[in-house]
Amino acid sequence: MDVAHSEVFHAGTPVACSSCQARHGVVCGALSDHQLKELGRHSLRRKVDAGAEIIAQGAETSFYSNIMRGVVKLCKVMPDGRQQIVGLQFAPDFVGRPFVRESTLSAEAATDAEICVFPRNLLDRMIAETPELQRSLHDQALNELDAAREWMLTLGRRTAEEKVASLLHLIATHAEPQTAISADFDLPLSRAEIADFLGLTIETVSRQMTRLRKRGVILIESSRHIVVPDMNELEKISA
Amino acid sequence: MDVAHSEVFHAGTPVACSSCQARHGVVCGALSDHQLKELGRHSLRRKVDAGAEIIAQGAETSFYSNIMRGVVKLCKVMPDGRQQIVGLQFAPDFVGRPFVRESTLSAEAATDAEICVFPRNLLDRMIAETPELQRSLHDQALNELDAAREWMLTLGRRTAEEKVASLLHLIATHAEPQTAISADFDLPLSRAEIADFLGLTIETVSRQMTRLRKRGVILIESSRHIVVPDMNELEKISA
DNA sequence: CGAAAGGTTTGATCTGGATCAAATCGCGGC
DNA sequence: GCCGCGATTTGATCCAGATCAAACCTTTCG
Numbered sequence: 001m002d003v004a005h006s007e008v009f010h011a012g013t014p015v016a017c018s019s020c021q022a023r024h025g026v027v028c029g030a031l032s033d034h035q036l037k038e039l040g041r042h043s044l045r046r047k048v049d050a051g052a053e054i055i056a057q058g059a060e061t062s063f064y065s066n067i068m069r070g071v072v073k074l075c076k077v078m079p080d081g082r083q084q085i086v087g088l089q090f091a092p093d094f095v096g097r098p099f100v101r102e103s104t105l106s107a108e109a110a111t112d113a114e115i116c117v118f119p120r121n122l123l124d125r126m127i128a129e130t131p132e133l134q135r136s137l138h139d140q141a142l143n144e145l146d147a148a149r150e151w152m153l154t155l156g157r158r159t160a161e162e163k164v165a166s167l168l169h170l171i172a173t174h175a176e177p178q179t180a181i182s183a184d185f186d187l188p189l190s191r192a193e194i195a196d197f198l199g200l201t202i203e204t205v206s207r208q209m210t211r212l213r214k215r216g217v218i219l220i221e222s223s224r225h226i227v228v229p230d231m232n233e234l235e236k237i238s239a
Numbered sequence: 240m241d242v243a244h245s246e247v248f249h250a251g252t253p254v255a256c257s258s259c260q261a262r263h264g265v266v267c268g269a270l271s272d273h274q275l276k277e278l279g280r281h282s283l284r285r286k287v288d289a290g291a292e293i294i295a296q297g298a299e300t301s302f303y304s305n306i307m308r309g310v311v312k313l314c315k316v317m318p319d320g321r322q323q324i325v326g327l328q329f330a331p332d333f334v335g336r337p338f339v340r341e342s343t344l345s346a347e348a349a350t351d352a353e354i355c356v357f358p359r360n361l362l363d364r365m366i367a368e369t370p371e372l373q374r375s376l377h378d379q380a381l382n383e384l385d386a387a388r389e390w391m392l393t394l395g396r397r398t399a400e401e402k403v404a405s406l407l408h409l410i411a412t413h414a415e416p417q418t419a420i421s422a423d424f425d426l427p428l429s430r431a432e433i434a435d436f437l438g439l440t441i442e443t444v445s446r447q448m449t450r451l452r453k454r455g456v457i458l459i460e461s462s463r464h465i466v467v468p469d470m471n472e473l474e475k476i477s478a
Numbered sequence: 479c480g481a482a483a484g485g486t487t488t489g490a491t492c493t494g495g496a497t498c499a500a501a502t503c504g505c506g507g508c
Numbered sequence: 509g510c511c512g513c514g515a516t517t518t519g520a521t522c523c524a525g526a527t528c529a530a531a532c533c534t535t536t537c538g
Contacts, residue, residue, distance in 0.1 A: 223486060496522080
């Protein structure tokens with residue numbers, strides 16, 4: 001049993017599905033009442049601090065989870081320490097890799113987060129028994145694949161300025177409270193994490209952010225809080 | 240009806256599944272005899288020349304296909320013409336994007352290829368009716384997602400030399416005839432396509448290839464034919 | 479409050495890969 | 509066999525983003 005797993009089953013609280021954020025999410029939205037009850041009996045809600053690892057790269061995964069609150073980053077690290085963030089997940093996404101025992105990436109809480117953890121074996125059985133659940137997870141996988149490929153275009157072909165604008169656009173789009181044209185949100189990532197998502201250095205990220213600020217495209221209320229007066233402008237810059 | 244679609248149904252030949260390369264592939268391997276027969280009745284085998292488009296970016300997709308022979312590249316292009324290859328697919332992979340009407344990328348034959356084309360509606364129905372098929376496509380989607388994320392690491396964090404070595408390793412690994420340590424294969428991509436896969440320019444690709452040749456890591460028998468005497472060496476360089 | 483420690487910004491300089499330019503190769507057509 | 513044309517290689521130069529270095533904020537904690 002890996003460390004994270006044992007932590008989970010000491011730190012969790014019992015699950016109440018009825019008022020849950022993820023009740024109609026990818027996993028739970030596809031289950032019958034009976035299945036939901038069974039899954040609930042074996043699930044625990046758990047708080048994870050920003051920076052805490054949920055799944056370690058290379059580790060065997062004995063559980064899956066749903067994100068209830070917060071942002072989770074998916075990372076790959078090379079033996080020499082170079083690092084790339086390969087995805088961000090938001091509530092109520094499902095976190096895990098069905099059909100494969102060993103994770104090829106790590107999942108870490110980017111912000112303080114809450115997750116609902118359940119045993120891998122149980123969900124695997126439910127996937128096999130429930131076409132609707134398989135379909136729902138298949139759908140999430142395909143959406144993540146589209147997002148990954150879109151990001152490959154960003155990594156391979158966009159300039160530093162376009163990359164930073166793309167990231168701000170991505171996050172603004174996933175942060176809830178926004179009007180049609182303006183947005184106002186907290187960055188779930190530090191400058192170092194942004195650099196690791198964009199394939200840049202922190203210095204370049206910082207410089208591009210101040211350039212966008214000086215041009216009036218964004219306001220930096222604090223290093224973690226951004227206001228975008230005109231999302232169309234931002235989108236135009238991200239090309 | 241889009242152009243590619245109408246072409247398909249004029250250029251194809253009837254399908255004989257029994258001797259098919261993809262009989263046990265992602266789609267057909269998951270079907271009952273009866274379903275296979277039905278799918279076969281509505282499928283056509285089609286030859287596509289290198290460079291021909293199978294699905295256009297932004298187009299509505301009215302069909303899916305299986306790759307029987309050859310290599311297919313998945314591309315994204317930006318309005319200003321910048322281009323990124325976001326995936327390579329080999330026989331007997333499935334090509335298509337279930338659950339979504341409009342393709343966010345284009346699929347083009349990288350080499351002369353043969354594909355087996357079938358109507359979208361029919362396969363969508365079979366997916367809904369056949370958990371085993373859903374599972375099989377889900378599995379392919381997750382494998383493609385893993386590959387996409389691995390490539391994000393390459394695009395974001397590897398040097399030009401490591402990128403080229405990674406590409407050669409990827410292709411060598413998917414080309415069949417190889418001993419344990421050496422490999423000998425045709426490149427399915429031009430220098431320009433390699434550049435678009437790696438987020439580099441053709442000049443840089445060319446220079447890195449000659450560097451690898453001068454170091455004895457590869458032999459360039461012709462611009463499209465490569466020999467790798469020691470795959471471990473190549474893998475080490477790709478980091 | 480003041481000191482220590484991260485995280486972030488800003489500045490100066492360097493460099494890997496891009497860009498611009500020109501051979502050279504390879505191949506199909508005549 | 510020779511010509512023409514696209515693909516590839518090679519060379520010279522440039523520049524976007526990396527690296528090295530040094531402030532400058534925040535937050536925390538004694």
